[in-house]
Amino acid sequence: MASLGAGQQPAWAELAEPDVLRGLLGALELKLDGTRAAADTIRLRRTTLGNALEYAVETKALGENPLSEVRVKKHRAKLHQVDRRSVVNPVQARQRSEIGAEWTDSRTRSEQRSLKHREDSRADAVLA
The missing domain is CATH 1.10.287 (Helix Hairpins)
Incomplete structure (x- = not known):
């Protein structure tokens, strides 16, 4: 061809x-x-x-x-090992999720109530 x-x-x-x-x-x-x-x-x-x-x-x-009528084998993608230095560790993930929770507006109403409850309990702990 x-x-x-x-x-x-x-x-x-x-x-x-x-x-x-x-x-x-x-x-x-x-x-x-x-x-x-x-x-x-x-x-x-x-x-x-x-x-x-x-x-x-x-x-x-x-x-x-x-x-x-012609059968062709599918190409298998090669799996590469992930470099651990480029992956977020659990401490970093928690920190990022806490930062993200403060800035995101896409929460459901129950999540907003839950966050408000946590903020109120933190404020009470500081005052005590």
């Missing part, structure tokens, strides 16, 4: 061969610089190819959609 020039019709019969279709699907996963494209980009490209093949079936250029 890459060898097609401007104005040439695609050879739909070539796409009916599983090896050719697998090569095309592999090419859909790559960016121009040869690195792997994002998952959403691959999904959109594959959807577009599927739509083009369905159109070829509608116009009788293909007897059936060859994409439905």
